[in-house]
Amino acid sequence: MTFLGIAGYSSAWVEDYASLTGPLRGMIKDTGTAQLHCNLTWTQGGLLAFETIKQRLQEAPALALPDYSKNFLLYVSTSVGGKYACAVLCQPTGTGMSPQPVSYYSTAYSEVELGLPLCYRAMVGVYLMYDKAQRLL
Known part of the structure; x- marks a missing residue:
């Protein structure tokens, strides 16, 4: 859960963040959110999601600062x-x-x-x- 919290802080830089984290949230839901320090049963989808999010955070594009004189x-x-x-x-x-x-x-x-x-x-x-x-x- 700590990884999802840290990654969630940077979610503005990761396109399609919610669907990428779906398998990880599913693993946590299966284990129970009250069990913060228990071992997770890793799935292939969860491992792929974890690696993909790490990669996307490392490659995150530079976001532009909003220019309020232009349209959004x-x-x-x-x-x-x-x-x-x-x-x-x-x-x-x-x-x-x-x-x-x-x-x-x-x-x-x-x-x-x-x-x-x-x-x-x-x-x-x-x-x-x-x-x-x-x-x-």
């Missing part, structure tokens, strides 16, 4: 399995290049949200990601 672009998507909402907040560079990322956001859908049809879940994802981005907008 919020790109939102639902993960392939439909369990997570992901977004990247960008700003145009003015050089014709791709917009520069300012922050990444992601979250797991709740059990209630997972029960919604995919089109409604996508709208919930837009709301959740917009709500997270509010601190910079």
Whole structure:
């Protein structure tokens, strides 16, 4: 759990963070969150997630500082399995290049949200990601 706490602090620099940590959170849920110092039963998916997150944190791109004189672009998507909402907040560079990322956001859908049809879940994802981005907008 300590690793997820430290990695979570830097989640703004890791694209699709919530879906990457899903297998690790699943392992913790299976063990029980009250058992902070017990040994986890590592799964292949959990080990892959752990290594991927470590790699992504080492390669994290430089995020641009927000420039409030420019427009913001919020790109939102639902993960392939439909369990997570992901977004990247960008700003145009003015050089014709791709917009520069300012922050990444992601979250797991709740059990209630997972029960919604995919089109409604996508709208919930837009709301959740917009709500997270509010601190910079």
